[in-house]
Amino acid sequence: MKTTILITGASGFLGSRLAYLLRDRYHLLLPTHNELNISREEAVRAYLEEHRPAAVVHCAALSNTWYCEQHPEESHRVNVQGTVRIAKACKLTGAKLVFMSSDQVYNGTPVLGPLPEYAPLQPVNVYGNHKLEAEQRALRNLPDAVGLRLTWMYDLPESSMRLNSNILVNLHKANAEGTVIKAATHEYRGVTYVWDVVRNIERALALPGGIYNFGSGNSRNSYELFLEAAKLMGVEQPSNLILPDEERYAPECRNLAMDCSLVAKYGIHFRDSIEGIEEALKHPVRTE
Numbered sequence: 001m002k003t004t005i006l007i008t009g010a011s012g013f014l015g016s017r018l019a020y021l022l023r024d025r026y027h028l029l030l031p032t033h034n035e036l037n038i039s040r041e042e043a044v045r046a047y048l049e050e051h052r053p054a055a056v057v058h059c060a061a062l063s064n065t066w067y068c069e070q071h072p073e074e075s076h077r078v079n080v081q082g083t084v085r086i087a088k089a090c091k092l093t094g095a096k097l098v099f100m101s102s103d104q105v106y107n108g109t110p111v112l113g114p115l116p117e118y119a120p121l122q123p124v125n126v127y128g129n130h131k132l133e134a135e136q137r138a139l140r141n142l143p144d145a146v147g148l149r150l151t152w153m154y155d156l157p158e159s160s161m162r163l164n165s166n167i168l169v170n171l172h173k174a175n176a177e178g179t180v181i182k183a184a185t186h187e188y189r190g191v192t193y194v195w196d197v198v199r200n201i202e203r204a205l206a207l208p209g210g211i212y213n214f215g216s217g218n219s220r221n222s223y224e225l226f227l228e229a230a231k232l233m234g235v236e237q238p239s240n241l242i243l244p245d246e247e248r249y250a251p252e253c254r255n256l257a258m259d260c261s262l263v264a265k266y267g268i269h270f271r272d273s274i275e276g277i278e279e280a281l282k283h284p285v286r287t288e
Contacts, residue, residue: 006053009060038082048089058099068127083134097145104128114259144209151215183223186249189256190218213258218273
């Protein structure tokens with residue numbers, strides 16, 4: 001008999017790919033918003049009590065940082081309260097919980113270099129604050145829950161699955177339309193191939209409770225990262241497509257680059273951001 005896993009947000013960018021990867025190995029519960037409304041505590045508890053999944057992978061979220069900034073109450077209801085409701089229901093039913101957090105919790109951290117999980121946190125935006133609050137409250141309710149801090153994720157522009165606005169999609173679009181991208185020279189952040197995240201989430205189910213950085217590292221600034229990615233995509237004269245933005249985040253750098261040595265101790269590894277892009281372009285995941 002197959003183990004039952006519940007995936008929330010299974011129609012989203014991450015959740016849909018996780019469901020695709022796990023579809024043959026597990027009995028998957030992939031409820032729609034109407035079938036499982038995480039804004040209603042009674043509905044969440046009733047769903048888990050009825051279906052009794054062995055594990056819950058909580059991908060449902062409002063992840064557009066601009067939208068969350070404009071709609072903080074809705075962001076809190078979904079990103080914080082929804083996660084807490086899932087954690088409480090998992091504690092009641094005994095399900096293992098893996099939930100998604102974000103590198104945005106580091107947005108505002110006045111430290112350069114790869115940031116470990118214990119770095120001082122003072123998020124400067126609504127989304128980062130709500131993700132941090134969700135981490136703290138979920139673990140208070142369910143100490144063996146696993147929170148994964150994800151980077152900006154990407155898939156290839158030609159993917160047949162739902163796409164987000166990501167580094168490769170943005171570069172492809174700008175190159176096709178003849179527009180330019182301004183990338184900050186005072187920003188550092190990793191980008192991760194979504195399929196590398198998806199492949200490792202199954203292993204994250206066995207992690208001890210706690211918070212883990214979960215994605216590709218990066219030592220380049222965003223201008224250098226975009227420029228190198230454009231070269232790998234075969235863009236002619238990439239310096240005409242990517243322009244350095246030297247004003248944004250100056251004089252204090254924005255650093256979201258993560259140190260993922262903690263998950264590496266458990267055998268979970270991610271390539272450097274540029275190495276990940278190169279590998280994704282050479283060996284794309286086909287889902288047709």
